[in-house]
Amino acid sequence: MVVFNVIFYAFIAVVCVQIYYYTVVFGRFSALKTKKAAFKTPPVSVIVCAKNEADNLKRNIPFLLSQEYPEFELILINDNSSDHTLKVMTGFQKLHENIKIVNVKPVEAFWGNKKYALTLGIKAATHETLLFTDADCSPNSSHWIAEMCVQFDQERLLVLGYGAYEKIKRSFLNRLIRFETFFTAVQYFSYATTGNAYMGVGRNLAYKRSLFFEANGFIGHIQVKSGDDDLFVNQVATKLNTAICVSEHAFTSSKPKTDFKSWILQKRRHVSTASHYKTKHKLMLGLFYVSQILFWILGTTVLILMLHWEIAVALIALRFAIQYMVLFAAAKKLNEKDLIFLLPVLEVFLFSAQMVIFIQNLISKPKYWK
CATH class of the missing domain: 3.90.550.10 (Spore Coat Polysaccharide Biosynthesis Protein SpsA; Chain A)
Known part of the structure; x- marks a missing residue:
């Protein structure tokens, strides 16, 4: 059916977007070799x-x-x-x-x-x-x-x-x-x-x-x-x-x-500033966030409907493999390696929480910094 084809090709497009972000954007930081700068001591x-x-x-x-x-x-x-x-x-x-x-x-x-x-x-x-x-x-x-x-x-x-x-x-x-x-x-x-x-x-x-x-x-x-x-x-x-x-x-x-309540309130204050970012930054961040949500929604849908499931499984595995490699390298730099083992679970919970925060901020804005 035409609808099933649209879902499957949309899923392929979303996977491509995700792979682009993880390899071209986030991969730059993960692969970055830090150089020791000349020692300076300005007051x-x-x-x-x-x-x-x-x-x-x-x-x-x-x-x-x-x-x-x-x-x-x-x-x-x-x-x-x-x-x-x-x-x-x-x-x-x-x-x-x-x-x-x-x-x-x-x-x-x-x-x-x-x-x-x-x-x-x-x-x-x-x-x-x-x-x-x-x-x-x-x-x-x-x-x-x-x-x-x-x-x-x-x-x-x-x-x-x-x-x-x-x-x-x-x-x-x-x-x-x-x-x-x-x-x-x-x-x-x-x-x-x-x-x-x-x-x-x-x-x-x-x-x-x-x-x-x-x-x-x-x-x-x-x-x-x-x-x-x-x-x-x-x-x-x-x-x-x-x-x-x-x-x-x-x-x-x-x-x-x-x-959770205190953390959500803290993140509501932080997220409320994002609408004031430069347009290009909002577009870059927004595209990644939407592609992340669609990856899980369309990926689950494609598997349930068994739409070219061999290709779908291969694409899902490829995306996860790249994500794990890039984020593990970044986690080594930032001393957060223990987080990578729960990556899929944390990812789903995080973007779900972000969606809740976004909806709450549409209803009312946080008023004070503390």
Whole structure:
């Protein structure tokens, strides 16, 4: 029948699209050979914006202060916290001369807007090189600053790093969260490698102060509550000015959410910024996401209907083989190899969760960054 032929050929087209993404786009990052750059030690301003993060700051500030780097300051931004965040900051400041505190008071025009608080912190920065992380993050090593900053040169003014989540044994949610984080990183590292950087994560991101002010900061998307990281990168990244850092010593680590509701809310804030990406990036990401869903739907349909099942099985096996090889190579780079064994299950759960998030965001938008 004509309908069955349309389904089968549509399935072939979807498999071809999937193979293209995994080989041509993601394969570039997986096969990338990292080169050791010449060691540089420009003075650095490490910036942490915190809102009600007293406990996380107590735990993570010592890791930031223990960095083996000749000259850096730590700028702590208290974004109108209602807990003991400011008290924790001042306690550390009394013991360390390289800590600077920016205490942000509520302003009606920028109520609940992290970008306003970050802008004040960036203005307070002494140094040209800025390195960002979150209050709930800690560097994986004492060489975090050095490994991130070595990627800068006269042209490279923006460095994308990897912000991982801690592993929790026997937790499927933890694997799902880490898989989403890993796969998102594979995408933004891959696009950056091909000269189409579209996002970065504020848990591990560095750029030059001059780049921020030349772009007029966050003014182009100040009305969007989230996106101080990905929307800024989407705005300023070019083929020439962006570098990636995948040294294990340069990773940061955060405590993940431990219940689905909190994680979904967190992802709703993150996903809400995607509609503000450049059109070409929305098309590239959208095509992959649609092809991923259609691969499972059409693949299942073709097998149930037994439409040229020998060819269908061969195509499905080919797609999975390429996906496994590419993502396993990427997982080795990002120290996430344990995720690959549950790849099909995690993939289905992830795009199902993303669909739920997309529908929820159509109904109502998240209003605050925390």
